[in-house]
Amino acid sequence: xxxxxxxxxxxxxxxxxxxxxxxxxxxxxxxxxxxxxxxxxxxxxxxxxxxxxxxxxxxxxxxxxxxxxxxxxxxxxxxxxxxxxxxxxxxxxxxxxxxxxxxxxxxxxxxxxxxxxxxxxxxxxxxxxxxxxxxxxxxxxxxxxxxxxxxxxxxxxxxxxxxxxxxxxxxxxxxxxxxxxxxxxxxxxxxxxxxxxxxxxxxxxxxxxxxxxxxxxxxxxxxxxxxxxxxxxxxxxxxx
Numbered sequence: 001x002x003x004x005x006x007x008x009x010x011x012x013x014x015x016x017x018x019x020x021x022x023x024x025x026x027x028x029x030x031x032x033x034x035x036x037x038x039x040x041x042x043x044x045x046x047x048x049x050x051x052x053x054x055x056x057x058x059x060x061x062x063x064x065x066x067x068x069x070x071x072x073x074x075x076x077x078x079x080x081x082x083x084x085x086x087x088x089x090x091x092x093x094x095x096x097x098x099x100x101x102x103x104x105x106x107x108x109x110x111x112x113x114x115x116x117x118x119x120x121x122x123x124x125x126x127x128x129x130x131x132x133x134x135x136x137x138x139x140x141x142x143x144x145x146x147x148x149x150x151x152x153x154x155x156x157x158x159x160x161x162x163x164x165x166x167x168x169x170x171x172x173x174x175x176x177x178x179x180x181x182x183x184x185x186x187x188x189x190x191x192x193x194x195x196x197x198x199x200x201x202x203x204x205x206x207x208x209x210x211x212x213x214x215x216x217x218x219x220x221x222x223x224x225x226x227x228x229x230x231x232x233x234x235x236x237x238x239x240x
Contacts, residue, residue, distance in 0.1 A: 053081050056224060069119060076112045077223060080173055083108075084216035087166060091212035097162025102169045106136055109172035128175070135171035135179050143167045143183075154206060163211050170219040177227045182218035185230075190214040 056077075083105045091097050113132050117125030143164035150158035171179040190211060197203030222230060 050085055053085065053220070054078060056081075059224070072116060072119070076116065079108060079112070080105075080223060081220060083169075084220055088210070088213040088216045091162070091210040095208070095210060097160065097166055097212050099162060099165045102162065102165035105169040106165075106172040109169060110136075113173070113175075132172050132175050135174070135176040136168040137171075138176065139171045139179050139183065140164050140168035156206060156208070158206075158208070159211065163215065166212055166215050170215065174219065174222055174227075178222045179219070181227050181230045182222045183215065185218035185221060186211070186214040189217060 083101070087097055087101065087105075110129050110132055114125045114129040117128035119125075143159055144161070147157055147159040147161070147164065150156070167179065167183060170182050174182060190209075193214070194203060194209070197209075198205060203209065
């Protein structure tokens with residue numbers, strides 16, 4: 001079977017089922033660069049935002065890993081934000097999230113979780129890895145179920161397989177409580193975005209738009225500020 005070709009402006013690239021991650025990332029970066037050529041006024045803003053997000057990885061504020069080596073936690077966060085930015089940019093430019101990259105991100109998240117956990121004790125590392133693996137599989141199933149239900153009731157797919165895989169990747173990094181909050185943040189922020197877009201005439205009702213940036217924002221927000229902090233904010237907003 002002929003491999004699918006994705007095209008943007010002057011760049012063609014193929015996503016192969018067995019493509020090497022480095023080749024895929026290189027193609028994504030080329031694609032992003034070509035996309036920005038037609039939107040040069042946004043390039044400095046996006047570049048500064050990317051740098052700011054990368055730098056924010058060194059200011060992780062979570063008691064979960066407070067006693068773990070700071071350099072290990074910060075470098076782990078840097079790996080995570082790079083993955084999230086690549087997946088978000090690819091979804092924005094192509095409406096496509098590569099499953100293989102999400103799966104590799106999930107494995108990386110589990111490995112890093114285990115390493116950080118083992119800095120406390122081997123038992124802690126193993127239990128964290130198991131919890132995060134359960135979170136990944138649970139939310140992959142939940143997102144796939146929501147996708148099937150949306151297609152049944154709205155006659156169109158509101159969530160894609162890539163969104164489910166990205167949620168699973170987030171579960172591998174955040175655990176059950178963390179990814180629950182991240183997905184909640186994603187749906188609320190995407191809902192607000194859709195509402196404002198429809199109100200301003202930029203979006204039509206039920207018009208699909210990239211969801212990866214909202215999932216990524218939720219994952220990154222929970223990674224930076226521990227789940228208990230987010231829970232407190234929700235309770236405060238609800239007046240509880």
